[in-house]
Amino acid sequence: EIVMTQSPATLSVSPGERATLSCRASQSVSGNLAWYQQKPGQAPRLLIYGASTRATGIPARFSGSGSGTEFTLTISSLQSEDFAVYYCQQYDNWPPLTFGGGTKVEIK
Amino acid sequence: QVQLQESGPGLVKPSETLSLTCAVSGYSISSGYYWGWIRQPPGKGLEWIGVIYHSGTTYDNPSLKSRVSISVDTSKNQFSLKLSSVTAADTAVYYCARKYGSGSVVAFDIWGQGTMVTVSS
Numbered sequence: 405e406i407v408m409t410q411s412p413a414t415l416s417v418s419p420g421e422r423a424t425l426s427c428r429a430s431q432s433v434s435g436n437l438a439w440y441q442q443k444p445g446q447a448p449r450l451l452i453y454g455a456s457t458r459a460t461g462i463p464a465r466f467s468g469s470g471s472g473t474e475f476t477l478t479i480s481s482l483q484s485e486d487f488a489v490y491y492c493q494q495y496d497n498w499p500p501l502t503f504g505g506g507t508k509v510e511i512k
Numbered sequence: 513q514v515q516l517q518e519s520g521p522g523l524v525k526p527s528e529t530l531s532l533t534c535a536v537s538g539y540s541i542s543s544g545y546y547w548g549w550i551r552q553p554p555g556k557g558l559e560w561i562g563v564i565y566h567s568g569t570t571y572d573n574p575s576l577k578s579r580v581s582i583s584v585d586t587s588k589n590q591f592s593l594k595l596s597s598v599t600a601a602d603t604a605v606y607y608c609a610r611k612y613g614s615g616s617v618v619a620f621d622i623w624g625q626g627t628m629v630t631v632s633s
Contacts, residue, residue, distance in 0.1 A: 438617075495619060499572065499573060505557045506558075
């Protein structure tokens with residue numbers, strides 16, 4: 405099973421600033437990585453797949469990069485609605501599909 | 513648009529079987545796509561349970577030790593989850609979701625609102 409590790413667990417950022425979230429895989433997943441955003445009481449929302457392709461309707465301030473074992477989700481200028489928990493998920497070698505533990509982006 | 517809605521008991525006794533259904537509207541399951549279940553214990557992260565294709569092919573999480581059964585009912589346009597021998601560790605919000613597209617991307621782009629299931633006597 406591929407283990408996904410996200411860092412940091414919590415990221416404190418001021419509105420308008422850039423946020424950089426990391427996701428590391430225990431072995432290479434090539435570019436087979438997705439990112440989700442989850443707000444309290446809501447289902448996750450797909451942001452990125454293929455490590456860098458934005459899903460339908462996702463604003464351009466969200467960008468993904470990386471391949472192999474190291475991935476990054478960048479939010480270029482945080483808006484109030486972006487404060488949430490973010491999860492990465494690999495789909496290179498499954499079953500099982502595996503998620504990272506999440507990064508909470510909170511208001512500084 | 514495509515919508516998913518989970519339903520089932522909110523309370524299940526230990527050692528019994530958890531049963532949930534996901535009703536799909538706005539799309540015919542028999543037309544394709546993989547349909548999945550994901551859960552989230554209170555205050556914790558996401559855990560993938562399994563997926564089913566409209567033809568009935570399934571894949572599930574080995575960590576659940578063969579307690580999972582996923583089925584599809586195309587006549588009712590819904591799919592279901594059964595998880596046997598539940599314990600308190602199975603207490604979670606259970607989500608149903610649709611896999612994105614028909615290609616190699618195995619991510620979930622449409623989700624139900626989730627349903628909380630508590631395992632307790």
